[in-house]
Amino acid sequence: MAKVFILIKPDGVKRGLVGECVNRFENAGLKVVAMRMLKLSEAMADKLYPSDKQWLENLGMKAKESMNKIGKDIKDDNVSHGKKVRQWLMDYVLSSPVVAMVLDGNDAMTVARKLVGPTDGAAASAGTIRGDFSSDSIVTATSDGRANMNVLHVSSDEKETENQTKIFFD
DSSP: OEEEEEEEOHHHHHTTOHHHHHHHHHHTTOEEEEEEEEOOOHHHHHHHSOOSHHHHHHHHHHHHHHHHHTTOOOOSOHHHHHHHHHHHHHHHHHSSOEEEEEEEETTHHHHHHHHHOOSOGGGSOBTBHHHHHOOOOHHHHHHHTSOOOOSEEEOOSHHHHHHHHHHHOO
16 A cells, blocks of 8 residues: 645635545545644744755746746746745645645555646646646746645655655654
8 A cells, every 4th residue: 555645725725625635535545544634833834845956946947837838937047936936835835724634545646646636727637626626827826926726735756745744743
């Protein structure tokens, strides 16, 4: 069995989507092995969103690529813009309660990421959680100077699952 860390972000909690998200994961054969609702501390948010150069560079690059698709240019280098996006993400997850979960099951990471859909809610297919419940986009969020409101965070690999689980659960 494999595990995956999921965070239902403030927009998902505020909109009452916790039950819907859990239901979709359980219907796909994943089991909730840990879950809690909480208001994050600054220290927890700081651990959730890394500040290492490579992570910031990737974050900035994703935003720049999205903006370039519509003919807009971000003047900052990737790392500098990644720092801005990281701060927007931290401000967002600190704004109201979130629900942290650990799911267990066969190929849990692959199954969860498939159910959730891509980061950009506006580009997510119908039938995915983001496709059904998020119409926000990276372009709109970047233009507004805020985080992309896309309902959920899903860890990207086993190491991230382990690290993020430790932030939220003993």
